Amino acid sequence: AQSVAQPEDQVNVAEGNPLTVKCTYSVSGNPYLFWYVQYPNRGLQFLLKYITGDNLVKGSYGFEAEFNKSQTSFHLKKPSALVSDSALYFCAVEAGTALIFGKGTTLSVSS
Amino acid sequence: SQTIHQWPATLVQPVGSPLSLECTVEGTSNPNLYWYRQAAGRGLQLLFYSVGIGQISSEVPQNLSASRPQDRQFILSSKKLLLSDSGFYLCAWSNPGRGAGNTIYFGEGSWLTVV
Secondary structure: OOEEEOOOOEEEEEOOOOEEEOOEEEOOOOOOEEEEEEOOOOOEEEEEEEOOOOOEEEOHHHOEEEEEOOOOEEEEEEOOOOHHHOEEEEEEEEEOOEEEEOOOEEEEEEO | OOEEEEEOOEEEEOOOOOEEEEEEEEOOOOOEEEEEEEOOOOOEEEEEEEEEOOEEEEOOOOOEEEEEEEOOEEEEEEOOOOHHHOEEEEEEEEOOOOOOOOOOEEOOOEEEEEO
């Protein structure tokens, strides 16, 4: 069965520093991987996805993610964090017609 | 462009009362449609998905049901709510197809509190 794991419940980073939110996956076949962000009391917003090709995927709001097949990871990164990046981040994997989500990582960026 | 509308945004219902949450998508045809539930602000649980009118797949056995009476309309219902049904319900859509890496797009969600 397809699954993703987000090992950190919370990540704290200072504004201007680089950030990484971790995700590992377990799939049979080709992995289709996604990152979403959720602000309080809002729906999820799509950030980026990996389908095939370049292992470094660029997405919205300056975020990028690195696909690593040998480590079965798909970590979300940003070179310089903003306070406005503080939110709940979800990694997801395609399973049939739907997406299976991780439990989420709360990112807190301090000024 | 495509848009998704979900309502009501918030509702408080007594235990044992019925429920109806509605979702419509505009600007696309024959979308895949989804209902997810998010409890305690954390992980998302897939409840139902639909690949066409009248075609509903249930992922979790419970007292909820879903219907798709029109191509771009998806309804989540219950005949008798339980306290455990409280949560944040999210409707979503994607382009048709399976295993194609289609992005799923979410509505703004509906907060349900069962008292």
